[in-house]
Amino acid sequence: MDITEFLKYGFVQRALIAGSFIALLCSTLGVFLVLRRLSLIGDGLAHATFGSVAVAMLFKMSPLYVSIPIVMICAVGILRLTEKFRVYGDAAIGVVSSLGIAAGVMISSVAGGFNVDLFSYLFGSILSISLTEVYISVGLSAVVLFVLSFFYHDLLSITFDEEASKVSGVKTEWMNTLFVLLTALTVVLSMKVVGIMLISALLILPAVTALQVSKSFRSTIAIAALVSVVSVISGTLISFSLDLPTGASIVIVNFVLFSMGLLYKRAAGSA
Amino acid sequence: MSIEVISVKNLRFRYNSLDVLSEISFSLKTGDYIGLVGPNGSGKTTLLKVILGLVRPDEGEVRLFGQNSTDFTQWQKIGYLPQKPAALNPHFPVTVGEIIALGLLSRKKYPRHMNRSDEAAISSVLDLLDIRDIRDRLIGELSGGQQQRVFLARAIVNDPDLLILDEPSTALDPETRERFFALMGSLNKEKNMAIIIVTHDTGNIGRFASKLLYLDKKLLFFGSFEDFCGSTEITRLFGEFSQHVICHRHD
Secondary structure, X not given: OOHHHHOOOHHHHHHHHHHHHHHHHHHHHHHHHHHOOOOOHHHHHHHHHHHHHHHHHHOOOOHHHHHHHHHHHHHHHHHHHHHOOOOOHHHHHHXXXXXXXXXXXXXHHHOOOOOHXXXXXHHOOHHHOOHHHHHHHHHHXXXXXXXXXXXXXXXXXXXXXXXXXXXXXXXXXXXHHHHHHHHHHHHHHHHHHHOHHHHHHHHHHHHHHHHHHOOOHHHHXXXXXXXXXXXXXXXXXXXXXXXXXHHHHHHHHHHHHHHHHHHXXXXXXXX | OOOEEEEEXXXXXXXXXXXXXXXXXXXXXXXXXXXEEXXXXXXXXXXXXXXXXXXXXXXXXXXXXXXXXXXXXXXXXXXXXXXOOOOXXXXXXXXXXXXXXXXXXXXXXXXXXXXXXXXXXXXXXXXXXXXXXXXXXXXXXXXXXXXXHHHHHHHHOOOOOEEEEEOOOOOOOHHHHHXXXXXXXXXXXXXXXXXXXXXXXXXXXXXXXXXXXXXEOEEEEEEEHHHHHHOHHHHHHHOHHHHHHHXXXXX
């Protein structure tokens, strides 16, 4: 079956549309996360998402609606632990991450053990994404991308030099809170694409790939976005044609592109 | 007309129950050019951070352009060059032009996109500091001296009334340092820009600054170089050698 045949299927179209928007979102945010040495916040919040999905399943509610507020609270929790209680950033992420996993395991146990639904969130199931989920993913992705674009200069300033940005009139505390809330929203939206276990790959890999080849901050974001969208589309199509897990395929394509970026940098450096 | 740009009254700052700064009072007006000197660990950088509202004092008051520093909003009036950004990531993918543009944020309204007058301001400062040819280079590819000029460009692109510089000449070779101090001198004289500069270059500061602020957790001296160099009280306080190092090139 060739690619045009695949594209006729509604579930493939839905997967590619939602996946592309989420890829754009993750890659843009990922550049800021990587450069702020906050890459693992995605992993920590993904683990918190696991707990929140378990809560949703226990009460038979939509995981998306339950996870968004819970993961946002966790994101602000990480920020407050570092800012107010002087807990190291990686340790604060570790606290929230382990709490999320523990809560998920405990709730699943109370509810009678793991089931297929929970595994679909753990490892992703982009091909089973519903039309409503597509609307929500595209809508929220567009909102987050707009907010990132609106505060682009502030975010760049804080990422580059937080102290100097305060003297440029940037409200750094407010901006940091907004930033972690956007990260939380992004993580929740991404869980269906690559799964909770692999979300951080969608945040980190396109950014680090772009960092190998970029020549400015704007080009870093543009390249990361391109890498991310290409990975999601080709990973989805490869997985469908070869009957492989979609989330893992997307991550493997991302890794291949990252390896190519490393080789390019090495070749350019020795030229 | 000269305007008070900084007013510090009875400032005290403690860290882990220890006084880092205490009994600090002074003021700075437009046109003043102050050399802030003192031994390592004397609280120079901390004083700048308190002035800029980056850390809160335990006691006392800091006013910037008549406004309490904690409520201060007119950041377009202030240019700040931090100590050689120790945390500067050499692999950060940002160009010289993108960094200088960040200095204009304080005068922009959201969404803070750049316009023609911003481009003109960037272009002008690139020429002033002779860094036009590196505009599109990544910051990590530059030498220490070039990086320092880029950060200075970010600090002055807004044409501020007050310029605060924390050890700006450390990464500069003697020739570049000379040009740097000459530029500060012309900004101070031609634009009446108030300048406060932290430096260990005590042998040179007297040639350029009009006043000296000597800090060692407390304010030990604040006044003109003439007063500093001619005072027997100062000789007793600092020792003949220290006074000589600061004063010998001021003539």
